[in-house]
Amino acid sequence: MDRPTPVIRWYGARPLHLLALLASFALTGYAAQRLVAERPLAVAVWFVGAAVAHDLILLPLYSIADLSARSVLRRLPGPVPAVPWINYLRVPAALSGLLLLVWFPLILRLSEPYPGATGLSIDVYLDRWLVITGVLFGAAAVGLALRIRRARRAGRSASDDEAVREP
Known part of the structure; x- marks a missing residue:
């Protein structure tokens, strides 16, 4: 059995995870400092x-x-299914909801100054949001199907091993 390194015992994850977390905190701090300084x-x-x-x-x-x-x-x-399926529903729903929350004035065509300020039409945002939502749920469905298939194969191979071992 492998013994965990001191970093894993102290932190609970690999050093690369800690490095990525520290980098994200640094980036967030920099962005917050810039925003707070201005407004x-x-x-x-x-x-x-x-x-x-x-x-x-x-x-x-x-x-x-x-x-x-x-x-x-x-x-x-x-x-x-023995696979934890709920996250395959939660993640695309959360991402789609986040996109809707951020872009709802354009998706629902409520933004009047946008076309005048940029010259771009707001007619495409609803269609694009629906396509992105469909792709997110489709990718999650494919991921769940692959995970269920892998779990069934692992279960089948384990039962085949047990059948071979029995006299």
């Missing part, structure tokens, strides 16, 4: 508003959606 009140208002909106609106909404998805899929007939 400190706007950043504070945005941060408080985002925290309140997340905790009071978004968290209950996606918790209810997650519980509903689990409840519906738990009641389907047939065996439930």
Whole structure:
């Protein structure tokens, strides 16, 4: 049995993970410093508003959606796959929701000054968001299918090994 290195014992993950985490903190700190230096009140208002909106609106909404998805899929007939499938639904839904949250004025065609300021049409954003959402869910479905297939093969090969061992 391999003994964990001192870094893994102390930190809990490999050194490359720690390095990536420190780099992301440095980048985040740099971006925050630049934003706060230019518009400190706007950043504070945005941060408080985002925290309140997340905790009071978004968290209950996606918790209810997650519980509903689990409840519906738990009641389907047939065996439930041994693969943890819920993240294959959560990740594309979260990414699609994040894109909608960031770009909703353009997706819902609510942004009046955008075409005048840039000369670009806002008619394509809804279609593009729907395509991206479809691709995200399609990729998640393919990933889940591959994971289920691999789990079934591993289970089948383990049962084949046991059948060979028995006299």
